[in-house]
Amino acid sequence: MRTVRKNSTWLRLSVAAMALALLAAACASDTGAEDADAALSAAQSARGEASTALADAAAAAAAADAALAAAEAAQAAADLAQATAEGNEAAVAAAEQALAEAQSAAEDARSQAAAAEQEAAQAREAAAAAEAQAAEAAAAPPPEPPPPPPPAAAEPTTSIKLAILSDCEGAFGAFHDRDIAGVVTAFAEHAGATVNDRTAPQAGFSNASINGVAIELVGIGCADDTAEAALRETRRLMEDIGAEIMIGPLSGDESIAVANYAKDHPHQTFVNGTSGAQDSTMAVRAPNFFRFNGDGAQWNAGLGDIAHNVLGWETAAVIGDDYSFAWTSTAGFIAEFCAAGGDVISRVYPPLNTTDYSGFVEQLPGVDEVDGYFWAVGGAGLVPALNAFEDAKGEIVGQQHMGNLFWGIPDVFRAIGPRVEGSYSGGFGNAPDLQTDKAAEFRAIINSHFDEIPFGGAPAPADAAYFDAFFMNYYNNAWGLIEGLKAIGADLSGGHEPLWEAISNVTLDAAFGEISLDSNRTAIQDQYVGRIYIDDAGEMQSSTVAFVPQVDQTFGGTFTGDPPPSRDFPPCEVRDLPWIGNATPVVDGVLQN
């Protein structure tokens, strides 16, 4: 009895103490956390590795110079424009002169800033007093910011906090390192960053800067292929760690969740990782969510054309998972096949996670009743569905089947087995076997920044990432962001709107074709059709067989987002698609035009 009572005292004490400890920790942690700069300096001083006040001062001075120079440049540019309008050649020359001066001034200021930073670094080691000063400066009450926390307009941005969201668990967990490597490579290549560890992408990068503004990788999020986890990690990265820009996520449902989050958080910017859901840009339409890759329908461009015009299918049946990604994927095929003059006579959508596909496969027409089948079943269902097809309809003949991107991923089509040899597949818009300079250059870039990029937790050569569309998409999306930042001089002091404007106008001269964004901020990109063959060693491989230029998300006007693709949308109708008949054959990686 006595023990119990004593313990209950302990208990009360413990709860009180824990509450106090929590309160204390939370309070002590960040006074004035909303102010991004104050939080930054607090975090920096706490970590003992950030700038001292001295460095801050020097950098600020330099940045001010840079801003001054930029203003001059802007003035000069305005003059130039005016002069051009007036057709006064002398004025043009003068203005150009002024512009050049301003630019060089800006250059100077930039180098000055760099020098100042260097000085600051030395000073940091030398002057302990500055540390105290820094603490004092940090502790000084910051001006009460307006409730929604955009950075105060007057202060120049000293660094931009970036976060990456990818999947380290779930079905795509194995790709985690490659995804991050894509971003790191982009910053190393295009923003002068140093790769921290050439065998471990998760170590991140440092010293990235654009126009003198440091880009700091503050967090890597780990989701698991579910919307809920993606949202949780997004909130952790944006609200707890305080990132301003996020690259990610990986999969479709995650990206819908993130795009919705983006819509609700207009002071931040989001760039897709590698997800291909149509809804995340076409339905949600967040002004601050960008995607430098295509969606599920775009990724199938070229297949319908080939089916009708090369393979001579007049009728086709489609089978796909019963959810939005597969609907979008089959919609791409249906729209193009019908546009080319074919007829889709059967659409079967077994529910996701179906245990026994036989009942659904029965609904497909027989092998002599239809010319071909298009498959958009993914995940655990694909092979069982094909097995059920064999059981019910007959042997699988490659010529009679086509698949969406799943058939284009080596791991997946190898799991399907050699029976699908000769079938065509959609893709992600990459074509690793393409023999072009740009492709070779892209491959060289990867190898120049990484020695190893682990896959599934195990070491793997960096070169393997070249074949991986996830890597490419993370790379392209990060690159698009960098170009956008460059266009505004990485100046977010006026809020993020200028950055959005800039990113919208970015055009990437990417490894497998030019990428620009449409009005819904999704990529207009080149697509490739693959075909599965068995190489001399008996390994299944995919070779690129056709090139389809500049496919957009509306799919030549087929989709508007309303209604979205569904079990029976789009209907099968003859339409005019710009790329039908314009696909370029590719033989041995060489475009035949």
Place this chain on the structure above:
Amino acid sequence: MILTRLRGDPGETPGGVGSGDYARNTRKLAAALFVALVLVGVFQAITPGVFRHYFVDVVMTRSLLFGVAAASIVFLSAFGGMISLAQTLMYGVCAFTVGNAVTTGGSKGLNLGWNPWVGVALGIGVTTALGFVMGLIASRSSGLYYLMITLAYGVIGFYFFGQVTVLSGFGGVNQVRAPAFIGEPTDATNPERLFFTVLVVSVVVYLLLRYVSRTPFGLALQGVRDDPVRMNSLGFNVAMHRTWAFTLAAFIASLGGVLYVWEQRAISPTTISLVGILNLLIMAIIGGVLVLEGAWLGAFIYIALENYVRNVVFLNNWIEEARFRTLAGAIVLVLVLACPDGVVGLRKVRGAVTLSLIGAAVWGTVGGLQEGDRGAIAGVIVGAVAGIGAAGLVGWLAGHRDTARGVWSRLLATGRPGQVPARN
């Protein structure tokens, strides 16, 4: 019976549940817990900006709302003797109903575009009605059978929402609006409104369930828990008591669902998948499935771990290798094996508080030095939890100290058997 078995030692006095010193101490714990929560809320209210928003807006809010959902599990097990794994489905059903009712387009589902309050009423109504039907179907079963049936409900429900694309489909329902007083998430002026709402609902739910346990229905339900056969022969309709209890639990879970969908602004089937079902169960287990207050405590510990464990450098590296869910599974394993009463049961263990305070201080310092403020918070929380875990192990060992002593004595004793103290 099944519950007394959960509590471990078969020799222990059967069913000290909801009574005696155990209950009185639990009351005190509850009081302390709620005082702490209210303090957090008040503190947040009077000193805007002092508190890190994330801690309140995300960690505390989510802890409380999952606490509400977990409380429905705990209510059923503590007062009705039924372990239900269908509670995740229940809050999911409510969230999906609300989502379908209030969204206006650009999302999956019916997009009815109704007033948010109508949606809330509909969601709660539908869930409660469904709870009644499902409760009725399962009501003549008990024990493990009940657990399995409700698990089957839960998993079937996950497939239902994943496959019935009219209502949701795999991607779920997005852009769910909350009523105006919660405010839009873009409107950052008062983000803690949701926190206060959740806090109020939590307190109301807690008081409600406490109240219900003292009503004729609540007492009869506890009778059903302790001895359904006797209840039957005393004139009670045991099946209907189980049914109504399940209905009430569905109602409570539906409140959690409303709060969830207000917080997430979205709901997808993966939320209520087997993983989601087990997560809620884990929260209830951490808190101790027989103690109502434990629901919120367990939810807090789980959510805090989920949010902060990655901020602790050394742990993060380990998790990258071994995954978070492995950690969660290991925690459950240790708790179930060593500490069946959950964390609230630790008050029996001398030194639990000290250990958790030491853990919090040490890890908090380490985390602070390594990672700054976030590291400090994370360290405090993770350290406290680790301390609790250590205490649990110590307590478990202490519970088996006679065995241990026996082994030692046998090892050390020199030809003097029978000296082993056989105290029990």
Place this chain on the structure above:
Amino acid sequence: MTTVMTGAVNVLLGRRGRHVPWQRAATRLLITAAIVFVLVWIIFLAGNTSNGPAVSAPSDFLKSILNALTISGLYFIVASGFTLVFGLMRTVQMAHGSLFLLAGYFALEYQLDFVGVTATPDRNQVAWADWWLPLVIGVVVVSGLGLFIQQVFLRWNQGQDLRQALITIAISIVLGDQMIQHFGGVAEPITFTHEIHGYVEFIGIRYGIHQFFVIGMALGVGGFLWLLLKKTRTGMVIRAGVDDTPMVQALGINVQKVFAVAFVLGSALAGLGGVIAGSSVTSLSPGVDGQWLLHSLVVVIIGGMGSLGGAAAGSLLYGVVTAFAPAYLPTDYAYYSIIATFVILALVLAMRPYGLFGRPA
């Protein structure tokens, strides 16, 4: 009124001289009506469905029955292990699905290794031993793991039902996570040896020999278990243990040994099911474990826990629902066959709360 109704129902159900409370009678009547309706629907009415009425499309009907038998066979193999463990030890083996998947993964790894490829081979490359040996390896590995789980975690918690359930839940969480870590997220199938694979065609139906093989395996497992339980001493002890564990203990039989044997057997059946299902109706990927845990649950809830006959009946009923729902639901609703699972569960529980062959735990 009540009397009239009761009387009417009694006459209808042919129960002579017994009064049946009208609620119970009404439930029975409802269920009878439901069964009759389903039968009439399938045989005569099913117009707007993928198969069409059985009278006009008898071969489709037969095909659906064969499909139902195949999937029932798999359900039975997996669920019989689950129900065996429960019946004897009152342990709800929540990690049953994890063992299922793990055995599949092991078999897959070894099959690829034996065939000497890195990805799914062609069937003709798979020799007889390249399927059977991995099967044995997978089964042995999970049997060992099952033994480990039982000895390390469950043995000293014997009799604490819920605690054991929670322990196995925790184990399934850890196993599931680690399997993703080690085997990745890409779905991969095991390949039947070409000796098993093949087709027969009769009255316009194409049916796989491997599908008959699955049915045969299920019958074999059922026969083996029946012989084991009825004809051997171990089996008798197991059956006695199902009825009254303390009694068996009191007779001086080493119950712990019997428990271990039963648990190993249950795990082995999960593994066997995993390898066979992984070669036919499913491929191996994260989430499949939960799916097959659900199948086991549904089968034993329908059939009744701890009863071999119940497992067979439950598998058959559930298999019929699985195969018939997409074929005989109206085309627009064929996607919602999951609801049929719930309905069958509800109907059985309404009539028999402990399953068709079950008794209170």
Place this chain on the structure above:
Amino acid sequence: MTATAADAAPVLRLRGLSMSFGGVHALSGIDIDVAQGERLVILGPNGAGKTTLFNVVAGDLRPTAGTVEIDGLNVEELPARRRPQLGMSRTYQRSRLFAGLTVEENLYLAVLGKEGRRFRLRMGRRDAAYRDRARRAAANVWLDGRLDTPTADLSHGEQRQLELGLATVTEPRVLMLDEPASGLSRGERERLTELLLSLGGDVTLLLIDHDMDVALRVAERVVVMHDGVKITEGTPDEIRADPRVHDIYLGRGISHE
């Protein structure tokens, strides 16, 4: 009610009552009449089917064949939970109490079970009255000092007293007691006997007991069962004298328990 046992119509009438579990016949063709206010004791060795008989009469089991009539009403299909309203109550061989509730709450539940209106979420005036009854009943079984004690903390004897309290608090017309004296001390048995004898004359008592002292002192009439069959019935004296009873029962049953 002053009518004697002999001339009153039977309050409980069992005809051809049979119960089998699988192949085991736990009861076969039991016929028993019990008159209003009678105190009937059922004797028989372990496994004689006494408790099964109780379970069938109380409705916990449904008979395989035969009828159970209470006041001329056929009740064998009536669920157990409807029987308290007919004035039946019973105890169990091993205490079936609500371990998590206090003594008062246990008794209150018994009253509530009989009086109905159970699914209420409000304590009303009626409940106050029920609780009063519960407290008074506690005094009858000498538990008035332990009202707020959790049942789990009671001693074995106290639990048996509470078990009896649960059956008597509803003031039943037919009271069925299944070995109420088991596990009690001699003094407690004395008190139990007094309690049973002090029950009102209109209470019909069915008692199963091994303990001949209690049983034969309380009994007005005795039924002896063996292997599910009624062997004989009669007054205690007749039973004492019956050689068959000696054979099947007294010979082995009396030495222990």
